[in-house]
Amino acid sequence: MALNCENLTEFKKYLTKLREEDDKVIYRLNTILPTASFAGNVDAAASCSKFHSQLSDIHNKRANLISSCLQKHEALLTTAPDNHDRRSTLRMIRSLKNEQTVENVINERSFTILNTKCTPFTDFKAGL
Numbered sequence: 001m002a003l004n005c006e007n008l009t010e011f012k013k014y015l016t017k018l019r020e021e022d023d024k025v026i027y028r029l030n031t032i033l034p035t036a037s038f039a040g041n042v043d044a045a046a047s048c049s050k051f052h053s054q055l056s057d058i059h060n061k062r063a064n065l066i067s068s069c070l071q072k073h074e075a076l077l078t079t080a081p082d083n084h085d086r087r088s089t090l091r092m093i094r095s096l097k098n099e100q101t102v103e104n105v106i107n108e109r110s111f112t113i114l115n116t117k118c119t120p121f122t123d124f125k126a127g128l
Helices: 008-018 025-032 044-079 083-118
Strands: none
Touching: 008 044, 008 083, 025 044, 025 083, 044 083
């Protein structure tokens, strides 16, 4: 999908859709990790590793998306023809930097939950 970085509202809607997986981290972990009675039937370490990989891919996709839009707008700033365009571009840059901060908080929260739930089965701290 080619995303238009010019429309902040659409960009944020798309990020919100991409962040849905992070909203469901606890639910997903509860469904993939075994209870004590099923511990022998499920490879919890493999399930945790697979979910960690999926979550990392999603986080990287969002980070790259935000970063590429930020770079695009920072380049536009140098060629902005007038003050109105400069102000508009600066607002967009501020919003994108804010999204980077939000992304960091979401990622930290998700990986904290993942580490807490998966620590009995595997250790991801070395990979973070």
